[in-house]
Amino acid sequence: MSAVLEVEDLRKSFGGIVAVDGATFDIESGSITGLIGPNGAGKTTTFNLISGFYEPDSGTVRYDGRELQALMAPSSDERLVWGGASGLTFGSLGGVAAFGLAGLGTAASLGVGAVGTGLGAGLYVGQETVKQAYDGHKNSRPFMLAREGLARTFQITRELGDMTARENLMLAPQAQSGENLVNAWLRRGAVAREEADLYDRATEMLELLEIDHVADERAGNLSGGQRKLLELGRVLMLDPQLVLLDEPVAGVNPALTEKLMDRIETLRDEGYTFCIVEHDMEVIMNLSDTIIVMNEGKKLVQGPPEEIRQNQRVVDAYLGVD
Amino acid sequence: MAVADVAISFVVVVGIYAILSYGLTLKYGHTGLLDFGHVGFFLVGAYISVFFVLPPDDPGDFTAYVAGLADVPVVGNWLVGIIIATVVAGIIGGLVALPTIRLREDYLAITVLGVSVIFQRFVQAESWFANGPDALRGYSPPLKGNFPLLLNSELTLPVVGGTVPATPTLFAVTAAVVWAVALAVLGGERDPATRLPASSLYLAGSFGAAAGNLGRGRVAAVGGIVAGILLGGVLLLADAILLAGVVVSLFVWAVVLVVVSARVDRLGRREWLAGIGLGTGFLVALLPIPYAGSVAVKIAGTLALLTALVGGFYRAVRTREWFAAGKLRIIGAGSLWFVSVWYFVLPLVGPLAGGDFAGALRTLFANLVWALSFGGDVGVDYLVTGLGSLTVRVDYQRFLLAGVLLFMLGAYYLLELTARSPFGRVLRAVRNDEDVVRSLGKDPFVYKVQSMVLGSALGGFAGALWAMYTQGLTFVTFAPRVTFIALLIVFIGGASNNKGTILGAAVFWAFQQATTQLASFFPPALRVNVLAFRLVAMGVLFLVVLYYLPDGVLGRADYGTPIDTDETTAAEPGKGTPAYADGGDEE
Numbered sequence: 001m002s003a004v005l006e007v008e009d010l011r012k013s014f015g016g017i018v019a020v021d022g023a024t025f026d027i028e029s030g031s032i033t034g035l036i037g038p039n040g041a042g043k044t045t046t047f048n049l050i051s052g053f054y055e056p057d058s059g060t061v062r063y064d065g066r067e068l069q070a071l072m073a074p075s076s077d078e079r080l081v082w083g084g085a086s087g088l089t090f091g092s093l094g095g096v097a098a099f100g101l102a103g104l105g106t107a108a109s110l111g112v113g114a115v116g117t118g119l120g121a122g123l124y125v126g127q128e129t130v131k132q133a134y135d136g137h138k139n140s141r142p143f144m145l146a147r148e149g150l151a152r153t154f155q156i157t158r159e160l161g162d163m164t165a166r167e168n169l170m171l172a173p174q175a176q177s178g179e180n181l182v183n184a185w186l187r188r189g190a191v192a193r194e195e196a197d198l199y200d201r202a203t204e205m206l207e208l209l210e211i212d213h214v215a216d217e218r219a220g221n222l223s224g225g226q227r228k229l230l231e232l233g234r235v236l237m238l239d240p241q242l243v244l245l246d247e248p249v250a251g252v253n254p255a256l257t258e259k260l261m262d263r264i265e266t267l268r269d270e271g272y273t274f275c276i277v278e279h280d281m282e283v284i285m286n287l288s289d290t291i292i293v294m295n296e297g298k299k300l301v302q303g304p305p306e307e308i309r310q311n312q313r314v315v316d317a318y319l320g321v322d
Numbered sequence: 323m324a325v326a327d328v329a330i331s332f333v334v335v336v337g338i339y340a341i342l343s344y345g346l347t348l349k350y351g352h353t354g355l356l357d358f359g360h361v362g363f364f365l366v367g368a369y370i371s372v373f374f375v376l377p378p379d380d381p382g383d384f385t386a387y388v389a390g391l392a393d394v395p396v397v398g399n400w401l402v403g404i405i406i407a408t409v410v411a412g413i414i415g416g417l418v419a420l421p422t423i424r425l426r427e428d429y430l431a432i433t434v435l436g437v438s439v440i441f442q443r444f445v446q447a448e449s450w451f452a453n454g455p456d457a458l459r460g461y462s463p464p465l466k467g468n469f470p471l472l473l474n475s476e477l478t479l480p481v482v483g484g485t486v487p488a489t490p491t492l493f494a495v496t497a498a499v500v501w502a503v504a505l506a507v508l509g510g511e512r513d514p515a516t517r518l519p520a521s522s523l524y525l526a527g528s529f530g531a532a533a534g535n536l537g538r539g540r541v542a543a544v545g546g547i548v549a550g551i552l553l554g555g556v557l558l559l560a561d562a563i564l565l566a567g568v569v570v571s572l573f574v575w576a577v578v579l580v581v582v583s584a585r586v587d588r589l590g591r592r593e594w595l596a597g598i599g600l601g602t603g604f605l606v607a608l609l610p611i612p613y614a615g616s617v618a619v620k621i622a623g624t625l626a627l628l629t630a631l632v633g634g635f636y637r638a639v640r641t642r643e644w645f646a647a648g649k650l651r652i653i654g655a656g657s658l659w660f661v662s663v664w665y666f667v668l669p670l671v672g673p674l675a676g677g678d679f680a681g682a683l684r685t686l687f688a689n690l691v692w693a694l695s696f697g698g699d700v701g702v703d704y705l706v707t708g709l710g711s712l713t714v715r716v717d718y719q720r721f722l723l724a725g726v727l728l729f730m731l732g733a734y735y736l737l738e739l740t741a742r743s744p745f746g747r748v749l750r751a752v753r754n755d756e757d758v759v760r761s762l763g764k765d766p767f768v769y770k771v772q773s774m775v776l777g778s779a780l781g782g783f784a785g786a787l788w789a790m791y792t793q794g795l796t797f798v799t800f801a802p803r804v805t806f807i808a809l810l811i812v813f814i815g816g817a818s819n820n821k822g823t824i825l826g827a828a829v830f831w832a833f834q835q836a837t838t839q840l841a842s843f844f845p846p847a848l849r850v851n852v853l854a855f856r857l858v859a860m861g862v863l864f865l866v867v868l869y870y871l872p873d874g875v876l877g878r879a880d881y882g883t884p885i886d887t888d889e890t891t892a893a894e895p896g897k898g899t900p901a902y903a904d905g906g907d908e909e
Contacts, residue, residue, distance in 0.1 A: 146763030178744030
């Protein structure tokens, strides 16, 4: 087994509060890792740092052996678009100003425009260089991570309330050709076939989670537990390699919790990796291969569930006296 | 001006504003971007298109502008002008979006509002660009020289060269578009009413039904185009413009009746009667304005009657369950009734009061045959039994109507395609929660910029049409107010409802039209105040819509299904019960 995620000396503070204070741990590929700890221990902040939603103050996270910051860096295409737009804006403003305000001729104005274009593109390149090299700029572009298979759910469910449950699920899969406007307009047949497949996949997922009876209901109308399930289904529709689940079974009834645990174990056996924050000790102890206990932004201890249960420091900090 | 002419210019303005508002429907309704600077792209589109049809600037005269490309072959025409205007507005929309779109709602709104004001001030202050604070004129709309349509005039084809007979060609084009639109609407009717006895209606109805079963609107639209071309052929062989006008007009009326009667079937008899009562009540409430002597009585009488009407409506909503359930439909029926009376009956009152029955009949005929313009010196003369002598022609407004309708429907179709595609799904997701979109591997920024580009391009397109319609541009026209009018239009129909935008534009301009007509009954000194007061009324309308109809008149649209699948599951306003009512999953 190899580590799919390596967290090293991760730190993040908000004002005077140090939320994550040098957390260091690994998550093994193909395992279920539980992340527990008292309120304010930094579990959710750690999740946000790993999934790219927060920029870390310091420390590194490696996913599949690659640095998160490198994974999230803008592609050369994006840089080209920005540089081009900056050049176009400066160039056209310069040209118009030369023609209208300074009263230069057409040729001279075009020349000024060309200089402006160079200036605009240069300014963009310059500020990017300064930002990256001297300012210690950190990227926060979580969508790049989701594309690489690192997906997460939210502690407080974030369903798309105006859209139906099924649409919520159909949104998730990557590289849909219909997300390109040209395909959406001109290659409708191919998009429609793809949509039909997605529709079936979404229906299967809804059936699996036992919320197929509300498939066409607006997600905003669902109950709290149903929203939790929808959130889980959405992230599974991404077909991710590593899934970060933030309290996946809070508010879900016991029978369904049982089913979900079975499902997560099946997926684990298929090669998926899970990292789960959960306060339900029964669930976390039964499900996890490894448990990481966090306290005050640091890793307190890491080990298999039986060991954690016996650990005096964990009992003091979190589990309490039985 | 006959009522038909008023109605036609009304529809043209509605069409242009609907296209303008479609830009905002996409930006705000579908993506959630509050663009308070939408008018800026309207301005860009209008001025850019005009530069392509203006003659080169003459340094000797009093007007000055940066470019006049009318004399340049291939480039110097409206077609190229409109296309370039649309593209440039889209590009500028994208450039404005890149730095601003990361801002949250209100900050974004203020920033783009600033950008639109900069555009307006630029036109005003830089007199070398587009004649500064003075109007920019001196261009004419496309094919304007061929109107009113007369026999024997010839049409020079742009780009290709060569000539064709003007009347049959342009008439055929106009009729084809109008019919295609009318039949497409008919084809969209799932349940065409066949209750109405007249055989023509029955034919129209069954055609609609057949089209509906075959392929919805598309087959019907093709049928309309074919019929239009056939009509042009008939005109080429025989001088029968009156006959052609009658056929086109009556056929469209038949379509309207079929569409309306389908709605009547959905509305119970008592709802329909309540609607007629409401419409009549509204008409009565307005009576003091033309008929009362003093200004005080005009205002007080109308306000009192309107208050009574609203009070009665409110009471009915409170006490009658069926009334409350169908209140919007009842208002719709009432509006329909009111508009019918305004269109057909009110113009007859004047001639009938004077005992001029033939005159009344002529007015009725002119309003029925809306496709032709009656009266005046120029035209083709006919002598019709019972009506006397008629001078008819097809004026430019009718041609413009056909064009604007076509473009509006095109914009609608484009927005439907967009909203129902996976792309539209991402836009809706961005509107709901950007973090979720981010967590699912999609960059919201990319989608927001695309939405801005497309929405701004639609605004620019509308600007070009506006330049065509007004035949003159001043910077005053492009005040921030226009953005808020477009926003109001979007809100009236339902923010993310593509059909609602057309309805919103119609409601807003009906209000403008009505107040303009009513203002003419006041003394000239007061007229300005009455018209200025419209802005206040517009603000109140905004509040009323936001408070009582937060989802708009047509409510939310369900864009979860692709455009080609069955629409029987389309959401009705207010549909849907909370799922957890029977879920049992809670706790």
